[in-house]
Amino acid sequence: MHPCWQILERHRDSLDATSVLWLDPPQSHSLIKTGDHCITPNRANHRQNPAQWLAPDADWPATVDHLVLFYPKAKGRLEWWLRQVQQQAAGATLWIVGENLGGIKSLPKRVSPWARCDKLDSARHCGLFEVRQENALPAGQDWxxxxxxxxxxxxxxxxxxxxxxxxxxxxxxxxxxxxxxxxxxxxxxxxxxxxxxxxxxxxxxxxxxxxxxxxxxxxxxxxxxxxxxxxxxxxxxxxxxxxxxxxxxxxxxxxxxxxxxxxxxxxxxxxxxxxxxxxxxxxxxxxxxxxxxxxxxxxxxxxxxxxxxxxxxxxxxxxxxxxx
Missing domain, CATH: 3.40.50.150 (Vaccinia Virus protein VP39)
Known part of the structure; x- marks a missing residue:
């Protein structure tokens, strides 16, 4: 099991209480409820349940209250995901979880120009943050x-x-x-x-x-x-x-x-x-x-x-x- 799930399990009550849109989860897990959806660029995850694991170009659910983004290692992909969030669900609660080895500790600095970033938890060499957007993201270059x-x-x-x-x-x-x-x-x-x-x-x-x-x-x-x-x-x-x-x-x-x-x-x-x-x-x-x-x-x-x-x-x- 990916270690990020272990830190998220400590917040199961909060995650169970609301519908969650999971962004790029590494694998399936019991925290992903029947009514939840996932957005994944990974075909292996998508093909296991295309109705729940959506492609990045699919329409997002009409109402999104809570998002959980798994911190991407690939340079530039964090900003890509955050621009999707700003366009599709700017008012939703956003948690970002990631491994220390993958660079999650740099998250507060990376988002400081436009968002407040509060640490919610740390365990299993992972960090969990809540990000609250305060300013519009700087114009980014997707391509x-x-x-x-x-x-x-x-x-x-x-x-x-x-x-x-x-x-x-x-x-x-x-x-x-x-x-x-x-x-x-x-x-x-x-x-x-x-x-x-x-x-x-x-x-x-x-x-x-x-x-x-x-x-x-x-x-x-x-x-x-x-x-x-x-x-x-x-x-x-x-x-x-x-x-x-x-x-x-x-x-x-x-x-x-x-x-x-x-x-x-x-x-x-x-x-x-x-x-x-x-x-x-x-x-x-x-x-x-x-x-x-x-x-x-x-x-x-x-x-x-x-x-x-x-x-x-x-x-x-x-x-x-x-x-x-």
């Missing part, structure tokens, strides 16, 4: 952008590769040829790799997925701006759970392995373990990974011929060809 290869990359706050080409993707792109046919990418982030894959061969088609709603929204805008959206399907998906089953010519990934402040390898490992079933005979799997990550050990034994193509700047690039 970030940077130029790459004569294209504009668009990203919402906290999305991977939101303001620059990350090192791992750069190393991977240095080895990728133009790939033709049907392509499948795991972890689209802001859409840099997606755009590069579509730019390499003008006749290919890309299916790209990400568990983060803000990432798929970012990639969709990046590809639309580049005029390539007609050759891509961007899917909000927990791994490949929402992807129609078919076989692809190539799979490509810079595997995601962080969830908040923790490493979480299981979704990427599921992708590698199942990759044999998603590739055509002779199809290839391309990936980049930090030196300490050994995804080739997860591949179906004897199903691939694996080759390391590069080792640069702490990253390794691999190609695995599916045997017939």
């Amino acid at each position: 970030l952008s940077f130029n790459w290869n004569d294209h504009t990359i668009h990203a919402l706050p906290g999305v991977f590769s939101q303001n620059r080409l990350d090192t791992g993707t750069a190393v991977l792109l240095g080895q990728l040829p133009a790939l033709s046919g049907e392509l499948l990418e795991l972890g689209c982030g802001s859409g840099v790799l997606s755009l590069a894959l579509l730019n390499g061969d003008q006749q290919n088609h890309l299916t790209t997925v990400d568990i983060d709603w803000l990432a798929t929204t970012s990639t969709q805008r990046t590809l639309t701006d580049a005029g390539m959206a007609d050759r891509a399907e961007v899917i909000w998906s927990d791994g490949l759970s929402e992807v129609p089953v078919q076989r692809y010519d190539h799979l490509i990934t810079n595997p995601p392995f962080h969830t908040g402040i923790r490493t979480h390898y299981e979704p990427s490992e599921r992708f590698f373990a199942a990759s044999h079933d998603w590739l055509k005979p002779g199809g290839s799997l391309w990936w980049v990974a930090n030196d300490f990550l050994d995804y080739q050990a997860v591949l179906q034994k004897g199903a691939f011929e694996v080759q390391q193509l590069a080792h640069e700047r702490g990253f390794r690039v691999y190609r695995a060809v599916r045997k017939g």
